[in-house]
Amino acid sequence: MLLKSTTYLKDVCFSFALFKILRCRFAKYTVAEAGFMKAHDFLWHMLLEDSDSKRILRVIASELSFLHDYYYSSLPISYSKNWLPILSIFIPLLSIGYCLLGTFMLMRQLVDYGVIPQINGIFKRKQRGQIVCSVKCTPSDYQQKIIGEFGNLLFDVLPLISLGALVVLSEVREIASYVCSDWTKIALVCRYVSLHEYPTLPKWIGKLLECRCKLLDPWQDKMNQCSILVLHPRMALLRHLIPMPEPKKNIKVPTEVKAAIVSTLRSTRGDIRNDIKSAQQLGIQVGDTFLQACNAKGTSDALLAWHVATSILEVRYPHPTTSSSDHKSVATKLSCYCAYLVAYSPELLPDDDAWSSGMYKTTKKDASHVLGTAPTAMSMPEMEYRQLVELLLGATSKHNVLKDGAKLGEQLVELMEGEEEAWKALAGFWSEAVLCVAPSDNLEGHAEAIARGGELITLLWALLAHLGVDRRPEATATTTTTMDASGIV
Template sequence: MMEACPGEDWRVVPNLPEATAYINGKLVTLNVVVVGTSIYAGILVGIGLYRPRYRNHHAFVRLLIYGDGANTLFLPIISYLLSLDASMDSVLRPDPGFLQLTSYYIERSLLTELLLIWACLIQLLQTVGISNAATVAADDREAGRNTGLPVAPLLQTIWAAYVVLSQTYLSFHFYADVSELVLLGAFALMFARLVLKCFAFLMAQRSLALRLNPRLIVGYIKQLLQEEDSQSHGQPPQLIVMGEEREQVDEQPHGFYLKRLMMMMPRPSSQQEASMNKDNHLVTIDKIWQLEELEETSKDLCLSFALFKMLRCRFAGYTADETGYARAHDFIWQLLRSTSHDRLLGVITNELSFLHDFYFSSVPISYSKRCLPILSLLISLFTICYCLLVGIRVTYRYSYPDPGTDPDKYWSQLVIERDCRNGTTGGDSSSSSDFVFAGSSLYDLVPIFALLALVMLAEVREVASCICCNWGKVALICRQLYSNKQLLMLYPAVLRFRCNLLNPLEDKMRQCSIILPFYSRKHIITALHHLLIGKFTKNVKVPAAVKAAIVNALGSNNGQLSNGVGFLLQLQDHGGREFLWACIDGKATSDVILAWHIATSILEMKLVQGQQNANSSDNQIIAATHLSRYLAYVVKCWPELLPDDDKWSKRLYDDVSKDSMRVLAMARRGGDGGYKKVMELLTEKSEHEVVKNGVRLGRQLMELEDEAAAWRLLAGVWSEMILYVAPSENLSAHSDAIARGGELITVVWALLMHLGIYTRPSADANSVLSIIHV
């Protein structure tokens, strides 16, 4: 330990160990905050890049990751760190009231520079990869979905620029040449992106293709209905894909009318019609279908976009008749009967994906002007180049130190120098200096390079979004329609390119079971899953057998929905009528679902225990078990998507689950988990009527001579069941489902609407009996 300077008053100036301890304490605080904030930012960016829909998921996830405070958290952290850096030597400054023989000098210019660069990168990362709140230019009729001008991020960036740049000029030892350009470049990129976003929003507010589109679609449909010539049966309808922004419109009591079509009624002369067709810039589905050189997937994408516009009208409060669903009924029915189930459901999934983008992202406003996607792409490329240059700059500072630099000083965050003056005031004096190196520059360099990598990763995602975004693909197809159709052959790579990470909707279905293998609530991973997601469920890809079963059931019953009664009547020669009680005796839909779910689970237990052959009935088994567990999940987690009262359905599931778990606990304690023992205990010990009905139904299914027939019956009933429960007027519940990544029942709901099925028949016993006697 170094000795004190001779004659120094230690009540005024601390000794060197005390000074070093004080500085190290502040450095530890600074480093912990820098590293912790960088890790937190990395988590935010990682989740945002991998699954953007998580910000609309569970309430705890929104609070932890994308809460309102998360986007404003970094600004006070930056202010705190810069003030901490500026006050590093506050207690070591001499008191002018005392004569001091000891003075301290702290060399921290490099620390200040790196800290300012880190602050800029944090703010840049927030602008690029974290502050991704949706900016929506929605119509006033769309239940308050219009978000307004994104002013808050702009104001935050202005304040951050003031804090960082003011600290730059107050720091006396700051290298003000290249480093100033580094800081100014970061804020220039931030302001460019935010100003572009504000401009895009203002343009979208006036756009007939975005904010005002529902009013135009409704008016356009009314004009089509007034035409004398109706479209041929099953032909592609004249639904709008793009081109509205180039049309002149007239505001009418029931929407915006196209002036060009108004001039054609009554029927114009051939010369007038030719002139008006020349000015027709609308791209419609019938025109898309005439392009032989266009691939089927691209045509389907345009159809999804046109259907999305009609679906958006429903969310704007227009009725099904006003939105023009009838114009597409025959065409969608033809697709259902003539194409694969994957293609048909893919069209609907892409439609819901467009709806998700419009309500829960800022993608659509980027297409309010043709040049905006290109400008956004250029800003992303400039940002990537900027990050590379900053990385080179920081590397250069450490790769070429000044000649003769002490290695310890080279890798330290700051240097504490103590100067001991020997002598008195006014006389000759000599001095000696001591140096202490504090901290490690790795605490600054590693977070900086990590943030540079995160910013570039976020920008790469933006570039990929511009290239393979479905909005861009539709715009590319439509804009080449009237210019040069041969150019469509030059874009196969762009039109085919897909990135699953950018798809807002998952092709998955959650699975939940009442009596099949349980998730242990004592397991730490399961407990964490329950904390974050709140549901003990498993997420699986929707099997092709499930899609085929739903589409086939819809085609076979010609749109006549039932809760399984229709399919059982088709099997009346094979004992189907004997199972009608399971569809009729329930109080509502939820208890019928749970009774059939318990019966299906019992047969699945038998299958799992190897006492049943699965050979030829594999697809029926897959369809029945997956739909059974999925609808049980809907009853448990999202009963608002079902026709029954949601609170009643949740309470019913809880009661049934508790009753079955109590009985199954007896089976586990007895050491016999076989399905026969489970059925016996459920029959004897169960107190809930739904559980008893499920066991009765399961035993009745096992009595069938052909095991494959039992699974065929279950697959048919479950396929009809999901079709029966899907129609709904609860647009809010389906909107929430789309926000969290989509639900299979929402895909079926949208498909049924396009087929003209908006409601379900009554489920009361009299209605069902009337069907039976027909």
């Protein structure tokens, strides 16, 4: 009865089951050994039948939150015994009570010493300092008392009150982390299932299960953004790229990006292993022509070439129409995210880390040099686009990323029939590309990503692993994992 009342609780329980499966993979068990076909089939059913594109990603995000807590928090240990959660909440309550009592006593002391007024606004006594020295002289002919005060009592009391307030806030957060935690929901559901004959339990269990706090969720649901083509301060060229992200920027994953990725997964209809292309096959089908970064030696330079092509298309079509705005958002956001992966998280990509990082730095340096020598910007987007393509085609570099990107961008503009078709094709390409690079055997790299709040590619990695795609196609195994910094195999 309790689980039938809300889809959210069902998803939390399913996320916990998936977390158990993923934890087995981190423990070096294989899917064949564990036999997880029921979860695999149910996940496919949810993907293909559920109309809510965000639900399946929300389930995987909750699963990764469980995994984060298991390795990087004390919540799993707290629920190993029945009395530990009660003790974990009781101790913060004692700390809060002690801090409030101490604050009350300090406030009374300040009132007694006249540092703060009474409720009626009248000072009871003269203000006292931190140190009070009293000297009384009683000679035979006169009596005199000398009192000296140093400092101010507020200098002692205010830091103590501030410290107490910080402790109270910390303990309140600790209590909220227990009450609103998905671990608590799982424990309560299990307790309810085992003790369902008690009619009074569902009421207070239901109240606790309704408590949710996104601020305490370790999964940030963010995606970093990075760009090679950044506006040079001395030039007005690419003025339409002024809103482009800085070299590294963190944004919330847009809803349209999630919808596009899930839609791409649905379109495979279970044949995802064959649908995912190798790095050398990343491209767009335009009529009878298949556009791809033909000079790419691996995944990283192919992604950067398509990133440059996407930026060129943004120069050509700076103001999207209403029908193409979502497609443009998907293409540009995923393009900049893949550029970020090459620049800052190359360990999550198929290529060698050092080679990818060195290639990005070299390409970024060449792009900055090319854009820095550009003349004054043109007044029309078409003229700016043509100027940019000519500059990039004339660039000299160890890697051909800029030239390949310029060729791809030029072909997209010429072969696509209008802005809407171009952005739609790019949105589909980037949705497929990010799925192409997501499968991986690099458990350590994804564990580090989970520790720092999560990556979109880690979310897709976990999802594809449960769908049966736990590694990249064999075609990508022969890519340039032995490349050196010069880009020579």
